[in-house]
Amino acid sequence: MSNNARFAEIAALAGDPGRASMLNGLMDGRALTASELAQLAGITAQTASSHLTKMTEAGLLQVEKQGRHRYHRLASPAVAQMIESIMRIAAPEVSVKAVRTGPRDAALRAGRTCYDHLAGHLGVSITDALIDAGHLELGIDAGEVTDSGLVLFDRAGIDVDVIAKRGRILCRPCLDWSERRPHLAGAIGAALCSHCFDNGWIRRIEGTRAVSVTPNGQRQLRETFGVSLS
Amino acid sequence: MSNNARFAEIAALAGDPGRASMLNGLMDGRALTASELAQLAGITAQTASSHLTKMTEAGLLQVEKQGRHRYHRLASPAVAQMIESIMRIAAPEVSVKAVRTGPRDAALRAGRTCYDHLAGHLGVSITDALIDAGHLELGIDAGEVTDSGLVLFDRAGIDVDVIAKRGRILCRPCLDWSERRPHLAGAIGAALCSHCFDNGWIRRIEGTRAVSVTPNGQRQLRETFGVSLS
DNA sequence: AGAATGCTTCGAAAACGATCGAAGTATCAA
DNA sequence: TTGATACTTCGATCGTTTTCGAAGCATTCT
Structure with missing residues (x-):
């Protein structure tokens, strides 16, 4: 063929x-x-x-x-990335008077998993907080965890050394289709997502890939990573 | 919809x-x-x-x-990236006894443009040479030009500062479908490609996106970037 | 003006693929 | 063993899409 x-x-x-x-x-x-x-x-x-x-x-x-x-x-x-890249083209422009298509859609925009990492307002907020604090550098196509970031993750109980050894790219950006800005992906993005689930900071909304942040999660995210979810 | x-x-x-x-x-x-x-x-x-x-x-x-x-x-x-990502899934495994499907295909494998940068054996060879010399760091998902790389490009007549200001990611990897390894893309990849065309180092093979390296180009690539096209 | 080129629109024929009912196979539960 | 569940295969139908000939419109050439 x-x-x-x-x-x-x-x-x-x-x-x-x-x-x-x-x-x-x-x-x-x-x-x-x-x-x-x-x-x-x-x-x-x-x-x-x-x-x-x-x-x-x-x-x-x-x-x-x-x-x-x-x-x-x-x-x-790679398949997930292909799907994301198609989604990026398919995502409608976020117009000023964008039609909110219902509560289910709103939940997805607020926070969701994207393959194995966090996306939506939640994912972008965490990413922004990390960038603002100088723990992360992220463009549209490439990204890197800074030394201070490595320390931070390590202190939070995420062993970056172990993760890095799995032969997967540690840190990469993933363009968020609802926010239209990059959020953290790659091995470290996946690890962070697992960490949030494991510690009960976030919970999956039954039957969707939307997630909700628990009150405790909200506090922990603020204290650990400086995230403020507006 | x-x-x-x-x-x-x-x-x-x-x-x-x-x-x-x-x-x-x-x-x-x-x-x-x-x-x-x-x-x-x-x-x-x-x-x-x-x-x-x-x-x-x-x-x-x-x-x-x-x-x-x-x-x-x-x-x-973004559309080009979508096409690339589909191509990555579609590209058949490079088997040991891969069937060479003709001279036109061989030319494409040897060297071609990929959107606006160089790909194929040519693109990967240049990328490898830059990495070997420590001018570039490139993974599957992320990449960076080192300080020595910035100096090198500057000396070759590629003004990185100007390029970097265009609001486009400077350096990103692009997985080559024929070599199945990353080659240099992003703004710097595009600039390098233009530079090769402008100086007559490479020439487009009429009617295709394959390119051929001129004798002068071969010499210049070796002298400037340490590229050896086997 | 008349002819040629580049491209689009219209309309009909043909090919293709999605879909689901019915029937079949594999696994589990009791 | 019997019945239920999970899934697949078969076969027929039906709607969609592709395709191209023919005709039409716009632009350029002579």
Whole structure:
């Protein structure tokens, strides 16, 4: 198959509403069953199954069989990045009189996971606080944790040395589609996200990839990282 | 229109072989006419016109009318990045007994432009030379020009200060689909590419985005940047 | 003015892919 | 073993999209 045909094939896979919904649903890095994905996309199990087969064969997804369940997840961070980059083009301009499309959407804008790190107002706020304090440098395409940042993370109980050894880029920016500004991604972004979940600072809003900040989380984020969520 | 529907719409646009060819043809940042794009994609002018209209309406392309010609270009670097990210997923694994699919393909692998910077063996070789000499640090997701690199570029006649002020990321990596390793992109990558063209170090191979290195270019690249093209 | 070029619009034919009901396989539970 | 759940495969239908010939409009050339 020619290179170009394969390009079109991959893009076309993401270009079906049903499949797009499923890919979106997997953007938080979780592995979901075929039924869950079917419901999420609003299609029958048969249709979903056919879609999932195609996407798996094309290398977009990975399946893990576990008893009578089949867990599907994005095949790699590269796939998540592809989805993000499409989302960035697809995200409507944030107009002055932007239509708020409902409470569910508002929650997503407030805070959500993006593959394995934090996004939305929450993610950008944390990122901004780290940059303002000189712990982080972040552009649209590249980023770096400063020495003071390394100290800070270490003090917070996030062992950067261990994380850095996993052969994954430590620190990279990810352009937020709702805020249209970069937030922290990469291994350190993922570690920070886990840390927030593990310590009960944030909690997932059932059935979505939106997250809410607990009162304790709000305090801890302010005290540890200087984050103020307006 | 829901967010998800628009995502699917964008991806579907890239998911047609004809349109994919055209987008690929525009990846070097040039603006091409509708006829050129039609020929490139191997379709009739009518079909191309319909495709181009759709992509322009969706915000993927920009048109510039000039007399009886209509020049089409990618609407933004973000679109180029989206295409790159899809290409990264679509690029077949480089197997040991990879099939060389012809001389035209070989030329592309040897050297080409990628949006506005250099890619292929040429691009990666330059990038490697800069990294080896300590002028550049580059990962898969992030990169930085070192102090010695700044001096080097300045001495070569590339004014980094001026470039840096254009509000574009100075230095970022771009994963090469043929070499599957990062090459230099961002503003400095674009400047370096222009510099090579302007000084006659490289020349575009008519009708493709492949470039050939002139004998003088080969010498200059070696002397200035320590590049050895094997 | 008349002819040629570049491109778009219209309309019809053909191809393709999504969808779901029905039936089949695998796993689990009791 | 029996029944339920999770998922896949098959087959037919139906809607969408691509495609290109033909005709139309705009611009440039002579």
